[in-house]
Amino acid sequence: MLQSPNSNRVIKRVMAFAARKVSKLKRVKHRFCPLADMEHNLHRRQYAHTYCNDPKLTPEEKELVKRRQLVCWAHAMKSLPAHRVAGICLHEIGHLLAGPHDQDSRFTQEMAADVAVLGALGVEIKYIGKNNDNAIDLRQIGER
Numbered sequence: 179m180l181q182s183p184n185s186n187r188v189i190k191r192v193m194a195f196a197a198r199k200v201s202k203l204k205r206v207k208h209r210f211c212p213l214a215d216m217e218h219n220l221h222r223r224q225y226a227h228t229y230c231n232d233p234k235l236t237p238e239e240k241e242l243v244k245r246r247q248l249v250c251w252a253h254a255m256k257s258l259p260a261h262r263v264a265g266i267c268l269h270e271i272g273h274l275l276a277g278p279h280d281q282d283s284r285f286t287q288e289m290a291a292d293v294a295v296l297g298a299l300g301v302e303i304k305y306i307g308k309n310n311d312n313a314i315d316l317r318q319i320g321e322r
């Protein structure tokens with residue numbers, strides 16, 4: 179898990195919620211990723227990714243990618259509020275559930291991730307504020 183007490187707690191809660199609905203999600207691991215840091219520096223809204231193609235992944239991590247069990251984060255996520263971390267976490271889970279649709283457009287892939295989360299987990303990911311930040315209402319995963 180991630181070395182950030184608050185974000186770590188949020189991710190644990192999200193994963194526990196998600197795994198109650200789709201048990202294979204129990205095996206999903208989260209890591210900080212240098213590529214995710216670079217992506218965040220280029221695109222400030224980008225905090226995480228799945229299907230990592232970092233050549234420096236360990237063989238174990240590569241296996242997790244193949245099994246759709248790895249979510250990579252930028253360190254910048256540590257300063258996000260809980261509803262944003264939870265929204266991003268669920269969106270990335272959506273990418274894992276939807277599978278790697280490389281032939282689809284980026285837009286279609288982003289839609290497919292949120293549709294998968296709504297279908298499999300019953301949570302609607304919202305896009306809020308002037309920057310269309312992805313977030314959820316924490317009550318949807320049983321938080322107050």
Ligand SMILES: [Zn+2]
Pocket residue numbers: 211212213214227230231232250251
């Ligand atoms: Zn990565």
Ligand SMILES: [Zn+2]
Pocket residue numbers: 269273287288291
């Ligand atoms: Zn996405």
